[in-house]
Amino acid sequence: MMLTFVKRVWRGLLVLFLVTVAAVGLLGLAPGSVAEVILGENGSPDAVAELNSRLGLDQPLWRQYLDWLWSALQGDLGTSPLTGQDVTQAILDRLPVTLQLAAMGLILALVAAVVLAVIAAAAPGSWIDRGISAVSSGFLAIPAFIAGPVLIYFLALKLGWLPVSGWSRIGDGLGKNLQYALLPAVAIAFVEIATFQRLLRTDLVGSLREDYVAAARAKGMSRSYVLFRHVLRPSSFSLITMASISLGRLIGGTVVVEIIFGLPGLGQLVSSSITLRDVVTVQGVVVFIALIYVVINMLVDFSYGFLDPRVRKAARA
Numbered sequence: 001m002m003l004t005f006v007k008r009v010w011r012g013l014l015v016l017f018l019v020t021v022a023a024v025g026l027l028g029l030a031p032g033s034v035a036e037v038i039l040g041e042n043g044s045p046d047a048v049a050e051l052n053s054r055l056g057l058d059q060p061l062w063r064q065y066l067d068w069l070w071s072a073l074q075g076d077l078g079t080s081p082l083t084g085q086d087v088t089q090a091i092l093d094r095l096p097v098t099l100q101l102a103a104m105g106l107i108l109a110l111v112a113a114v115v116l117a118v119i120a121a122a123a124p125g126s127w128i129d130r131g132i133s134a135v136s137s138g139f140l141a142i143p144a145f146i147a148g149p150v151l152i153y154f155l156a157l158k159l160g161w162l163p164v165s166g167w168s169r170i171g172d173g174l175g176k177n178l179q180y181a182l183l184p185a186v187a188i189a190f191v192e193i194a195t196f197q198r199l200l201r202t203d204l205v206g207s208l209r210e211d212y213v214a215a216a217r218a219k220g221m222s223r224s225y226v227l228f229r230h231v232l233r234p235s236s237f238s239l240i241t242m243a244s245i246s247l248g249r250l251i252g253g254t255v256v257v258e259i260i261f262g263l264p265g266l267g268q269l270v271s272s273s274i275t276l277r278d279v280v281t282v283q284g285v286v287v288f289i290a291l292i293y294v295v296i297n298m299l300v301d302f303s304y305g306f307l308d309p310r311v312r313k314a315a316r317a
Contacts, residue, residue, distance in 0.1 A: 012294035019290040020283055024065050068283055077284035082276055087284035090269060097167060098265035100177075101257070102250035104185035105192065110243060112189070113196030120197070121204035122227060132197070140194035147187040148260040155183060165262035184261045188254065192246055199242055203235040244300040248293030 059067075068078060077087040116136070120129040142150075156164040162183050168176045207213065208231060216226045255267035266285055273281040 008298050012298060015294055016287060016290050020069070020287050021065065023282055023286040024061065024279065068280070072287065077287070078280040080278055080281045082278050087281050090281065091266065091285060091288050094264055094266050094269050096170075097263055098251055098254055098258070098267060100181055101184055101188070101254055101263065101265060102247060104181055105188040105250055106243060106247050108185055109189040109192035109196055109246075112193045113200060116193075116197045117200035117204060118227065118232070120201045121208065122224070124205050136194040136197045139190045142190045144187045144191070145256045145260065147190050148184065148257055151183050151187055167263050184257045184263060188250060188257055195246075196239060196242065200235065200239045203238055204231060207231045207235045240300055244296045248289070248296050251289055251292055
């Protein structure tokens with residue numbers, strides 16, 4: 001068990017290293033520098049060179065990365081040369097917005113998907129099953145950059161039920177906070193609902209054909225009891241794995257939604273930092289999101305043992 005844990009931690013560290021190297025390498029291919037952004041179009045070549053030297057940006061890219069990596073290993077993600085703000089503090093200031101948005105979208109998707117999948121699996125091949133499949137296909141064809149403007153038009157502009165854009169912190173009132181968070185959360189949940197529902201429905205239908213289900217039915221247990229008590233948990237492995245991947249993706253992939261709804265989250269931060277070639281901030285945000293992604297996947301791997309005793313026995317063997 002300990003060897004498995006060490007291997008997963010090592011793989012996670014390797015992923016973090018490769019992600020940060022890729023981020024720095026891609027930004028290094030883009031023309032211009034942060035010094036040119038700070039000085040503007042009127043900055044002379046000599047002034048740009050002097051500022052690059054002062055910021056340490058005249059060093060080779062590999063040297064800049066190693067200096068940053070050494071500081072990051074000590075818990076210092078650096079300071080933005082544009083804003084002068086500590087990158088760690090900038091991330092922590094914006095993390096609650098992105099985290100709440102991703103969590104709400106994932107929870108909405110999971111609840112809707114589980115309900116739809118159970119209803120569909122209870123009567124496979126029926127008109128209900130086919131109807132739910134059609135609805136899921138419709139959700140799958142609605143990405144967030146389409147769902148967002150449509151939701152804004154109907155629910156915010158036409159009906160006036162929810163605000164068009166902006167954000168309100170939880171500390172200013174939970175009700176007001178949910179008003180601003182609901183539309184973007186629903187916008188990112190559409191595709192996830194379709195993916196989760198199809199995956200869980202397939203696993204449920206397969207599990208209902210197992211021998212232990214037939215034995216439970218032979219003992220007089222109702223189909224709904226067997227479905228919830230004996231089938232749902234062992235059929236949720238793929239769903240849990242997909243949900244964990246989706247949460248990591250949602251945390252790092254809410255850029256479009258945050259821009260559409262004007263939300264001050266990590267997506268806005270990394271988007272503006274890339275535009276301004278703020279490599280230090282981009283590196284910090286990327287490694288932070290990658291760390292969350294790796295930790296979530298490790299927790300999911302270990303959660304399998306709690307869901308199915310067969311996994312625990314295999315780990316001890």
